[in-house]
Amino acid sequence: MTAFDSLMAFQRDTSALAQVAGRLGWDQETMMPRGAAQQRGVEMGAMEAILHARRSAPQVGEWLAKAEAKGPVDAAQLREIRRAYERANKVPAELAARIARVTSEAQGKWAAARADEDVSAFLPVLDEVVALKREEGAALADGGDLYDAMLDDYEPGTTGAQIATMFDAMRPRLVDLRAAVLERPRPGGVTGTFDEARQMGLSRELAEVFGYDLSRGRIDKAVHPFSSGSGADVRITTRTSATDPFNCIYSTIHEVGHAGYEQGIDPDYALTPLGQGVSMGVHESQSRIYENQIGRSRAFTGWLYQRMVEIFGAFGIADADAFYAAVNSVENGYIRTEADEVQYNLHIMLRFDLERALMSGDLRVSDLEAAWNDRFLADFGYAVDRPSNGCLQDVHWSVGLFGYFPTYSLGNVYAGCLHQALRAAVPDLDAQLAAGDTSGATGWLRAQVQRHGGLYAPREVIEKASGMTPSEAPLLDYLERKFSDLYDL
Template identity: 70%
Template structure:
């Protein structure tokens, strides 16, 4: 075998082991008995030790050196780019630190869920402080004297920097805040009335998943405290959650996670268990989940179809017509939860988290002061008080599992989605007619062809640029939001 063949065969086994680790994480959030948390932490640490040893195996360096100068196909060159990036980064992180991070974040996840349930941030703070300290160590090892936060950010959006994201947020904030002020002066549209059974919600959620192209022969839907998608290739699982008074929480969480899952399911099958066999970045991943959820799922055309399906299941919804239903789906109101936020206010939630997590990683914000800092910032940004931690700094799972640098990719995904939606409507002018019939195929097929099938073949921004015909920028997203909500609120 050639050096390239040896390297790729070795990498296939590493990718397979990574999928097994991901399955352990899925089980922890869905099926695992609560009492197994400590043991699962040890299991996660053990498999991370094996993975870290493989990712830093000296033979990888030898194989990469032997491949230098060879004539490579575009696909093989892309595979080597990912392997080299992973090898260089992994070699900077001590193996015992990688294992300890896996163990602590596994245990921390359970501690977060219990603290959230009890609204007790003080009980969780020492665990979170340990996670932050470990991620600081990792970031410092990766940064080589540069920005610790930027080093961590590369795990989620290669090539991005805090300075770039800060500039993007600086462009977005004034227009969003101005529009929000105008909208909140208007009457709030009526919401749904009544209660909605869990079994019925989950049944309709499954129908929505199928409507958006999720292949249940290679996936499954379960419940979790915080909805997520897990896996790639032939085993891609999602979770959702239910609320007896807010079925939109279930339905749009499901559509969102289906966007992630379809990205993974639609990657070129030849890329399976290679570095190209997963989404290229979290920003691009979020572009798929957000365009499925918002530009498609919350569109006037699709909500007309969804309104009829909900009436078939639940009967009277307390709304007079499809237009009132559309307004209810998209209503802007005072709330606390990021995952339930409307498109207008969502990115303001991300900006809050972006600033706070940078302060945590830099050491400017001690973990013990996080709850107060969150509440102060929320009051300044949104104008009202956070009543309890589960509606504030304990609402998201991300920091408990060490995902510092992740939050900004949600807004980056929104920006990418805005660019993709503009290009989609240009290429598929009769899109609304299809969505009004519950037919998402013209949209999902376009996304499959333009974005999803490529997996990690291109770099993140390159993926969006090739799909849209121009480099991504915040303009299309901001224009879309202003047009949509100006129409909804008669501004």
């Protein structure tokens, strides 16, 4: 075997073990008994120790020094393995294992604190997570910016300063659009209750409508919906509310966007660095375009309205036009995952600024709740009513995902670029969506984005697919057109 062959064989085993570790995380969120949390933390720590040892193993460096690429795919494989190897060798093995153990335990403590509306029960373990992540960030940054080092885990090549510049460009137009919309009358919403089993049945149907292969996946329930896995085993979760079926519907479509990306990657890349989404920003571009530009379009909601009437009977909305307005209603609210397209990125900006301050040391964990509440009041104009609607609403910080939040907005920006190109490439898209057929859209995304996996750098894959340098302008233009039409601005 050549050095390249030996390196790839070793990498495939490492990737397989990482998939097993991911399955432990999926189980923790869906099936695991609550009393197993502490033991699961030990198990996750042990798995991370093994993975870290493999990623930083001396023989990986030796193979990298000798391996020769025979083409662009080989070169991309070596690029990603080298990047992971260099990052793994900057982080001490004991620290990596401790982070895995503590964040696994913190996740359970966050869930309990959220259920009890008790911030004080969560802050001590969050303080420990923040300290550990700052230590990891310092090791990765090697004298540079801690937050940039963390962001690089999720969006390689992007810095906090670049994200801040993007947000500065987005904020004025979003704030102006929100102000104009909120002066207009609100559309009516759904009434009555919606059977959970029927919601889950519709969830499964919608997953398949959007191209999710259930022979290589499954749908379960979780407090915070997520997608997990890659290749031949890609799982999603959703959640239900007896009075709000849109929660289940759009959580499902969103997570199918993530899962569709993973299922759409070239199978030749399975269990290699290229066999997964290249970044969380690109991943979010898929989930957000599935959920919003496709799933909340006038054409698709017309089809969805008829299906809901068939499944649930009358639910207080008179026709497809009223349903489209209800699905896209701009409302005051606390929850990021339930936010409308106009306000969603404002929720991300809040989290971005707070987590940067936590990582820099400018904000203490003990002051987080007050800082969140003050910022929310300033940005949205009304006070947080309880912790589960405030700093306890998201799972991300409990599991150490600092640097993740801005990729949601970056994904929205990428989705705006892709949507513009999609409309040009599939001129009869609305006719297809009105018939409940998303294959034109999802097929184009699979061919232009998903199949490449990690072959190209994040911005490169978006630029190749959309034919433009990524910019926030297409997203903002789309939002202004859509909501000016909806609210007769």
